[in-house]
Amino acid sequence: MSPSIQHENEPKANGIRQRLDAILGCGQRTYTPTQLVIEKARGCDLWTVDGRRLIDFTSGVLVANLGHAHARFEELFRQYYGELPRNAYNMVAAVEVDAAERLVASMADNPKAQKVLWAASGSEGIQKAMWTALHKDPERTVIVATRGGFHGKKGLAGDVTGESSPNPNVRFISFPMYEDKPESFYRAELDALARDFPGEIALLITEPYLGAKGSFHPPKWYHQMLQAWCEEQGAAFILDEVQACHGRTGNMYAYQSYGIQPDLVVLGKGMANGEPAAAVVGRADLIDALAYGEGSDTFSGNPRACAAICATFDVFKEEGVVAHCQAVAPVVMQGLQGLVAKFPFAKCVRGEGLVFGLEIENPELANRCVLEAYRGTGELGVHFLGPLAEKVLRVSPPLIISEAEIAEAFEVIEAAWARIPA
Ligand SMILES: Cc1ncc(COP(=O)(O)O)c(C=O)c1O
Structure with missing residues (x-):
């Protein structure tokens, strides 16, 4: 068994990662150098068990399009689900x-x-x-x-x-x-x-x-x-x-x-x-x-799945989620192009809507980018999936991400990636 992923100053998370490796096969998960141990999620924010905050650039794996613990979604979900059996x-x-x-x-x-x-x-x-x-x-x-x-x-x-x-x-x-x-x-x-x-x-x-x-x-x-x-x-x-x-x-x-x-x-x-x-x-x-x-x-x-489908449709309509996605997509694209302009190892960006791939020079640097974004500025980081096709970073935040959150995320990434030798 390879040694557990461990990070400095993460006593609770490190303990959980060790227990994980003892009890679950690694084939269960896709390799990510960070292995964030999550305690709480709300909107575009993720909190680790050691109290760090990360801005979610993944939406799980393009799942939480409305973000996490969305109050209106949860309310509607409960209403649709009612007292049905699971x-x-x-x-x-x-x-x-x-x-x-x-x-x-x-x-x-x-x-x-x-x-x-x-x-x-x-x-x-x-x-x-x-x-x-x-x-x-x-x-x-x-x-x-x-x-x-x-x-x-x-x-x-x-x-x-x-x-x-x-x-x-x-x-x-x-x-x-x-x-x-x-x-x-x-x-x-x-x-x-x-x-x-x-x-x-x-x-x-x-x-x-x-x-x-x-x-x-x-x-x-x-x-x-x-x-x-x-x-x-x-x-x-x-x-x-x-x-x-x-x-x-x-x-x-x-x-x-x-x-x-x-x-x-x-x-x-x-x-x-x-x-x-x-x-x-x-x-x-x-x-x-x-x-x-x-x-x-x-x-x-099953009833929960169907209740969630109905609640998702309602929130999309009530909050104009697709229009919001169209409005913020160019802001994310601009941020990614800024990374390409600033960091020689960031080669190019491809995407549409709020799904982008940022191609990095090689797999080693791509993993380093994920890791440094996670470390961020200490208190605050940005959460990426492990690289796709070995060296492409997937950028897919919740569709409800605000311009302020996008700006905050890119500020963190720029500061973090400055630690990576070009
Ligand atoms: C395009 C596409 N098709 C199919 C799947 C498989 O979905 P699941 O993992 O829910 O079986 C995925 C999952 O990532 C996907 O991205």
């Missing part, structure tokens, strides 16, 4: 139907958003979305995915993640990243698949932007081309918005940012502001391809 398997609660209706209504600009299928995590939602297309027409067995995507680690979601697959039915196509290739390059890949597998393609699954690969946000024509190709092929076009949904890209849904209308949209993370919940929203003929029991499991669509 689990209503083989029962029906009205809040489940309300939440599903509200999800469909929230996608009124996509005529294909007709029905809902619940899941308890993003990767399960991805798997269920793929099942619907595979069940609808069992003759169609070929699965197309965009290379470098992250859809989860489990089952079919794992099969379409990354660059290669253990599943012989999966074919990867290119997703625009650093290179500047014309539309015809990507179209040629699709045409080749259509030639090789006529009438056999069940689905194409992609992300609005490559998140875990380091924040690569494609031009709009890319997704529009994928959608048109799926229509030609009769294949289901599945958009993985597990991370991008509920305001993250500066629109309620990323499909709106990219001007597309997917057959199935998979939602997770921010949809219930922290309650574990995921959903597939899309074409009724696909969702109805699953018979009784084929998409059910213990926790999907």
Whole structure:
């Protein structure tokens, strides 16, 4: 067992980290050099067990879009939840139907958003979305995915993640990243698949932007081309918005940012502001391809998840959360560009809405950046996720972050990173 992560002047946190390593396998968590030990969270602030405050640049992992312990959210959540049981398997609660209706209504600009299928995590939602297309027409067995995507680690979601697959039915196509290739390059890949597998393609699954690969946000024509190709092929076009949904890209849904209308949209993370919940929203003929029991499991669509979905929608509306995200997004972008201008190891920034990737020179320096931001000015730090794709810092604060909090965070980061030798 490798030695526990320990930090100076953190007696309580260090004790908990040691106990953690003795009792839990490290495979449980994604490596982060800070290993913040949390005691309390409110708004964009996190407090450690040793009493330090950190400004949250992660929203958990793009989950707490409304921030932590949001008073109005908590009030509405309790109202919707009422006296329902935590689990209503083989029962029906009205809040489940309300939440599903509200999800469909929230996608009124996509005529294909007709029905809902619940899941308890993003990767399960991805798997269920793929099942619907595979069940609808069992003759169609070929699965197309965009290379470098992250859809989860489990089952079919794992099969379409990354660059290669253990599943012989999966074919990867290119997703625009650093290179500047014309539309015809990507179209040629699709045409080749259509030639090789006529009438056999069940689905194409992609992300609005490559998140875990380091924040690569494609031009709009890319997704529009994928959608048109799926229509030609009769294949289901599945958009993985597990991370991008509920305001993250500066629109309620990323499909709106990219001007597309997917057959199935998979939602997770921010949809219930922290309650574990995921959903597939899309074409009724696909969702109805699953018979009784084929998409059910213990926790999907439970009353707490559905109450949280309804409360999240209310707060988005009451507080104009999407408009706020659009207003503060350029302020965060400016702050990040300031870091690129000031620190030679900060190479470039990519992003949209309130989801950015700040590329650092190398993995070692990227980890150092996370660590120094955590140490901050002593009392106050900034909390980052461990680097993505080894050297890209994910910046994804709660969508309700204020300009004053953004300014405070960048002041701390600048002071902290000045300790890193260039
Ligand atoms: C785009 C995307 N899809 C799917 C998933 C998997 O979601 P979960 O971890 O809830 O299974 C994630 C999680 O990070 C994600 O970012």
